Amino acid sequence: MIRVSIIGSGNVAQHLIQVFSKVTDIELVQVFSRTKESVSHLIPIDKITSNFSELKAVDLTIIAVTDDAIASVSEQLSFQNQFVVHTSGSVSINAIDSKNRQGVFYPLQTFSKSKEVDFKIIPICLEAKNEKDFQTLETVAKSISNVIYKVDSEQRKALHIAAVFVSNFVNHLYQIGNDICIENDLSFDILKPLIQETANKILRLSPNEAQTGPAKRKDTQVINAQLNFLKNDNQKEIYKLLTKSIIDNGKKL
Amino acid sequence: MIRVSIIGSGNVAQHLIQVFSKVTDIELVQVFSRTKESVSHLIPIDKITSNFSELKAVDLTIIAVTDDAIASVSEQLSFQNQFVVHTSGSVSINAIDSKNRQGVFYPLQTFSKSKEVDFKIIPICLEAKNEKDFQTLETVAKSISNVIYKVDSEQRKALHIAAVFVSNFVNHLYQIGNDICIENDLSFDILKPLIQETANKILRLSPNEAQTGPAKRKDTQVINAQLNFLKNDNQKEIYKLLTKSIIDNGKKL
Numbered sequence: 001m002i003r004v005s006i007i008g009s010g011n012v013a014q015h016l017i018q019v020f021s022k023v024t025d026i027e028l029v030q031v032f033s034r035t036k037e038s039v040s041h042l043i044p045i046d047k048i049t050s051n052f053s054e055l056k057a058v059d060l061t062i063i064a065v066t067d068d069a070i071a072s073v074s075e076q077l078s079f080q081n082q083f084v085v086h087t088s089g090s091v092s093i094n095a096i097d098s099k100n101r102q103g104v105f106y107p108l109q110t111f112s113k114s115k116e117v118d119f120k121i122i123p124i125c126l127e128a129k130n131e132k133d134f135q136t137l138e139t140v141a142k143s144i145s146n147v148i149y150k151v152d153s154e155q156r157k158a159l160h161i162a163a164v165f166v167s168n169f170v171n172h173l174y175q176i177g178n179d180i181c182i183e184n185d186l187s188f189d190i191l192k193p194l195i196q197e198t199a200n201k202i203l204r205l206s207p208n209e210a211q212t213g214p215a216k217r218k219d220t221q222v223i224n225a226q227l228n229f230l231k232n233d234n235q236k237e238i239y240k241l242l243t244k245s246i247i248d249n250g251k252k253l
Numbered sequence: 254m255i256r257v258s259i260i261g262s263g264n265v266a267q268h269l270i271q272v273f274s275k276v277t278d279i280e281l282v283q284v285f286s287r288t289k290e291s292v293s294h295l296i297p298i299d300k301i302t303s304n305f306s307e308l309k310a311v312d313l314t315i316i317a318v319t320d321d322a323i324a325s326v327s328e329q330l331s332f333q334n335q336f337v338v339h340t341s342g343s344v345s346i347n348a349i350d351s352k353n354r355q356g357v358f359y360p361l362q363t364f365s366k367s368k369e370v371d372f373k374i375i376p377i378c379l380e381a382k383n384e385k386d387f388q389t390l391e392t393v394a395k396s397i398s399n400v401i402y403k404v405d406s407e408q409r410k411a412l413h414i415a416a417v418f419v420s421n422f423v424n425h426l427y428q429i430g431n432d433i434c435i436e437n438d439l440s441f442d443i444l445k446p447l448i449q450e451t452a453n454k455i456l457r458l459s460p461n462e463a464q465t466g467p468a469k470r471k472d473t474q475v476i477n478a479q480l481n482f483l484k485n486d487n488q489k490e491i492y493k494l495l496t497k498s499i500i501d502n503g504k505k506l
Contacts, residue, residue, distance in 0.1 A: 109450055175461060186415075199452035202448065214343075226414045237494055
């Protein structure tokens with residue numbers, strides 16, 4: 001039985017609390033949350049604390065707070081020489097105060113409070129400073145997911161940027177598609193099968209093989225007509241820049 | 254029984270030939286292809302012609318060729334007063350030579366020759382100039398898909414642009430994610446569950462509700478660190494512009 005505590009009450013913390021509550025070989029010992037109400041629907045109230053001095057030493061303390069707060073939270077821990085990890089894609093392992101043994105437990109997924117996720121297929125990227133701690137992390141990660149990667153801090157930085165492109169920026173392109181539909185009395189639903197198929201395609205084809213569209217074909221007539229149609233400045237600039245980048249990419253290959 | 258002929262041998266034409274061959278209430282009468290070999294694996298050779306004068310008048314002639322070629326192909330048809338449609342998102346219904354009755358049959362999907370698609374869930378956007386022709390189109394479309402929309406030429410233009418954003422541009426962001434992974438000795442596979450979840454999320458949440466990431470949080474520390482990490486000029490510019498657009502979008506709401 002590995003004893004785990006979680007610090008935080010945001011999206012990632014809430015999803016972790018939910019999934020660890022269901023796992024038999026993990027004991028979820030405590031949750032730290034400034035406001036007990038925000039997690040009291042997920043865990044018995046006597047396991048919630050909003051006082052750092054009440055947090056006990058356990059096998060693994062997971063700090064799931066905003067990037068800026070990781071360092072100061074890890075300083076406020078009252079215990080020492082314990083294993084403490086954060087869950088951030090962009091923060092170095094060394095942000096954890098070195099009075100404890102440092103590590104990272106980064107689930108590469110987009111979490112929304114209102115949407116359940118299947119943890120089994122979420123890649124979890126692990127980092128620790130010694131083999132024994134890494135094994136603890138691996139055991140915990142394997143209890144909730146089938147997809148575990150060893151990723152160092154520099155690689156994780158790159159991975160987080162890649163994730164911003166394929167998730168946050170992709171979602172913003174969905175937003176633009178949505179806005180264009182609404183302006184033209186069309187339901188955004190028309191686009192949903194295309195969105196699904198575009199995401200499914202790269203399970204079997206490389207992004208380069210899967211690329212289609214006017215930019216890929218260098219179809220300047222369609223490109224100019226579409227640019228002309230767009231009135232919103234940001235949309236126009238994004239259209240121009242992504243078209244240029246697709247064309248430049250074709251030249252490299 | 255509705256008699257249909259298809260002109261073309263590209264991605265869209267090949268997918269249409271395949272799906273219409275399987276439907277019982279449609280008779281696929283002829284396929285026009287400049288090189289018979291490119292479609293001979295899909296339809297008996299005696300139904301293929303590369304001579305416009307051999308194309309017979311049928312209930313519905315579908316021109317599935319590149320946008321630029323639609324007008325000239327429709328001029329070369331030897332029959333008149335028949336119902337002729339194209340399959341393009343960006344071309345007006347009037348590109349079809351007016352010696353025949355004009356229409357549009359636009360399947361909103363990204364087609365790759367090497368990947369099969371499930372036509373039943375592909376939205377097909379229809380346009381015709383009279384009710385009887387529209388009904389013919391609707392019957393044909395319903396024989397292969399469950400999702401039919403009436404979309405006029407102006408709306409279709411907007412829809413095609415929206416499709417470029419949510420499919421072609423999205424795929425290019427996958428390409429960038431892929432490139433960043435490879436440069437950092439990471440498998441692109443790590444990103445695939447995130448890509449799937451990002452596409453699945455907007456089935457239940459609006460793109461605005463689903464938006465996460467450093468730009469949404471206006472986390473300038475992460476944004477600047479990530480910009481600093483990116484060395485490729487196009488990647489840097491795309492990062493800047495999409496971040497700006499997400500932040501601007503937050504201000505509007």
